[in-house]
Amino acid sequence: EIVLTQSPATLSLSPGERATLSCRASQSVSSYLAWYQHKPGQPPRLLIYDASNRATGIPARFSGSGSGTDFTLTISSLEPEDFAVYYCQQRDNWPLLTFGGGTTVEIK
Amino acid sequence: QVQLVESGGGVVQPGRSLRLSCAASGFTFSTYGMHWVRQAPGKGLEWVAVISSDGSNKYYADSLKGRFTISRDNSKDTVYLQMNSVRAEDTAVYYCAKDPSHCGGDCYFFDYWGQGVLVTVSS
Numbered sequence: 001e002i003v004l005t006q007s008p009a010t011l012s013l014s015p016g017e018r019a020t021l022s023c024r025a026s027q028s029v030s031s032y033l034a035w036y037q038h039k040p041g042q043p044p045r046l047l048i049y050d051a052s053n054r055a056t057g058i059p060a061r062f063s064g065s066g067s068g069t070d071f072t073l074t075i076s077s078l079e080p081e082d083f084a085v086y087y088c089q090q091r092d093n094w095p096l097l098t099f100g101g102g103t104t105v106e107i108k
Numbered sequence: 109q110v111q112l113v114e115s116g117g118g119v120v121q122p123g124r125s126l127r128l129s130c131a132a133s134g135f136t137f138s139t140y141g142m143h144w145v146r147q148a149p150g151k152g153l154e155w156v157a158v159i160s161s162d163g164s165n166k167y168y169a170d171s172l173k174g175r176f177t178i179s180r181d182n183s184k185d186t187v188y189l190q191m192n193s194v195r196a197e198d199t200a201v202y203y204c205a206k207d208p209s210h211c212g213g214d215c216y217f218f219d220y221w222g223q224g225v226l227v228t229v230s231s
Contacts, residue, residue, distance in 0.1 A: 001170070034217040036153075043203055043221035044145075044153065055219065087153055091216035095167030097155040 002026055002093045004100035006086075012108040019075040021103045023088035028068045032092040035064055035073045038102075039084045047086075048073065075105075083107050110134040112204050112222035119228045120194055128189040130204030130222055138162070138182040141207035141214035144189045145221075146200035154200075158207065159187060160214060194229045201226050 003026040013019055023033065035048040046055040048064035051071060061076040075082055088100040116128040130142070144156040157168045157178040166178050177190040187204055202225050205218035 032216075036218075038153075043223055044218070045221070046217070046219050049208075049215075049217050049219075089153075089155075089217060094214075094216040095158055096170065097158075097216055099153040099155065102152045 001096060002029060002090050002098050004088050004090055004098055006088060006100035006103045008103060009101070010104045010106060012106050013078055014108045015078050015080055017078050019073075019078055019082070019105055021073040021075075021086055021105070023066075023071040023073070023100050025069045025071075025090060029090040029092035031067045032090055033064075033066070033071050034089045034091070035062075036087045036089065037082075037084045038087060044087065078105070110206065110220040112206065112220060114202065114204055114222045114225035117202065117225035117227045119230055120191075121231050122195060122229055123193055126191045126194060126227060128191065128202055128204075128225060128227070130187045130189075132185045132187070132204075132206070135206070137185040140209045142178075142180060142187040143205045143207060143218060144176075144178060144187075145203045145205055145218065146198075147203070147224075148197070148200040151200075156202070157189065158214065158216070161209060191227070194227075196229050199227060199229045 005024045007022045031051040033051050036044040038044040052064045063074045065072050085102045111133045113131045120126045143158045159166050159178045175193045180187045204222045206220040208215045208219045
């Protein structure tokens with residue numbers, strides 16, 4: 001099983017600041033990594049797929065980068081609606097799909 | 109627009125069975141793979157199972173040890189999750205999720221999700 005480790009567990013930032021979230025895989029997942037945003041009481045929302053492709057309707061302030069074992073989700077300038085939990089997910093080892101443990105982006 | 113609506117959740121006793129349903133609309137259901145993903149209280153997301161567009165291929169998380177079965181009825185635009193011999197650790201919100209299926213087959217990530225349905229395993 002490929003283990004995804006997300007850091008930090010919690011990120012405390014103010015609106016307008018830049019958020020940098022990390023996801024590290026226990027072995028290479030090539031570029032087969034997705035990012036999701038999850039707010040309480042709502043379903044997760046796909047943000048990024050294949051490491052750097054924004055999903056339909058996702059604002060340009062969200063960007064993804066990386067390959068192999070190290071990946072980053074960047075939110076260039078936090079909007080109030082961006083405070084949420086973010087998960088990465090690998091599909092390289094399909095069908096055994098795994099998620100990271102999540103990073104909470106909270107208001108400072 | 110894509111809509112996925114889960115149903116069938118509730119309280120179930122340990123060792124009993126439960127079937128979840130997910131009704132889809134807004135897309136050509138029969139051409140997309142479908143998944144179930146769950147989230148236990150206070151925990152992260154855990155992938156459960158996937159079924160291909162025609163139902164011929166099904167895969168499961170190792171942790172389920174053969175207790176769950178995914179199926180679909182393309183005439184009803186519905187995917188199911190049959191949960192047998194449920195355990196306390198199966199308590200979670202269960203989401204159905206659509207696969208983009210544009211990767212020369214299923215892509216194994218999730219572009220649309222339902223609102224989720226809560227399953228509580230308790231005596």
